[in-house]
């Protein structure tokens with residue numbers, strides 16, 4: 251068996267995305283992702299997926315060039331390669347991350363997101379070569395299926411008139427009744443029993459009313475609200491008081507570890523984050539200050555599936571819960587999330603996934619939730635197959651774009667409907 255990498259292919263794509271609202275603005279009609287393929291001397295191909303914005307592509311290209319001649323099994327070596335790839339200072343100085351939702355941009359955060367796509371592709375290739383599923387390469391699954399939550403968004407029925415976009419049949423959700431109707435669709439279509447509402451869009455009273463309406467419609471079901479740091483400490487505490495009896499956790503109510511620590515000190519409602527702790531370096535302060543009770547891990551943020559397991563071990567040591575965050579992604583990433591989630595002991599919360607919002611994929615077969623769960627694939631590698639025709643079509647869309655959609659910009663998308671919109675200063679309420 252020859253595991254030497256002989257070819258690496260990078261294919262940026264633009265994927266249809268509905269008009270989902272968040273505190274920064276609204277999703278653009280198409281969003282970039284990067285599909286990574288590594289091929290071995292034996293002709294085995296592994297696939298991975300990560301962010302596709304220009305700043306990631308700029309790093310992924312020199313990274314890919316350095317991989318030829320290395321072994322797909324040399325997963326630790328990927329971090330050495332990452333260190334060799336220079337990050338343009340303009341990409342990090344004073345910048346915030348994708349949609350402004352992952353805090354301050356650093357060179358490491360960029361590098362780790364790129365590593366994650368290559369690590370998954372190498373694991374897929376290695377698994378295929380050895381005839382083993384990725385979860386086996388991570389030490390073995392401890393569960394046969396992984397639970398996901400319904401990721402509810404305030405949304406418009408369609409992108410603004412005149413904007414080229416795909417359409418869907420979800421309808422608008424702009425008030426409590428719309429949010430409950432959306433939740434019902436999620437349960438009908440995918441069987442989810444946990445619900446997360448993306449907040450920070452309307453004044454907190456309206457979002458409290460929406461969560462109350464969900465609690466009435468789905469009594470006893472786990473509920474979460476995530477305003478992406480849009481609230482002050484005082485507002486966060488007020489929301490925690492009003493919803494404390496129905497929330498599984500409150501996600502990133504306030505921005506940054508010091509503010510989260512203040513909120514945590516004033517409420518018994520657990521706080522979760524995918525914003526103030528997204529690197530190992532941010533753990534110590536947050537954990538020693540008791541700022542967060544659940545880390546929403548994301549293998550794209552943390553540098554891959556093996557780092558996700560290391561994160562889970564650190565969380566376990568400190569008695570902090572772990573679950574999974576999601577941004578817009580396709581089936582390759584969902585499969586990767588499912589493999590690693592299957593190996594993490596004590597995963598007490600359903601994972602987030604945007605996947606039900608994505609009508610397009612690059613796989614031959616979509617992954618299907620049953621009863622809100624995904625079965626953990628046991629086929630070699632990730633257990634998914636790339637559909638080259640679909641990949642070609644979504645790449646063609648990326649090639650045809652004049653550059654306006656190649657970098658996610660939720661505020662720009664909002665300006666189409668509301669000229670003059672800028673992402674609100676934080677705290678917004």
Ligand SMILES: O=C([O-])[C@@H](O)[C@@H](O)[C@H](O)[C@@H](O)C(=O)[O-]
Pocket residue numbers: 270271272349351448476478524575576577578
């Ligand atoms: O896609 C969005 O609008 C989400 O707000 C996403 O960008 C966040 O990263 C994420 O879902 C979160 O939980 O914060």
Ligand SMILES: [Mg+2]
Pocket residue numbers: 476478501502523524525575
């Ligand atoms: Mg979040």
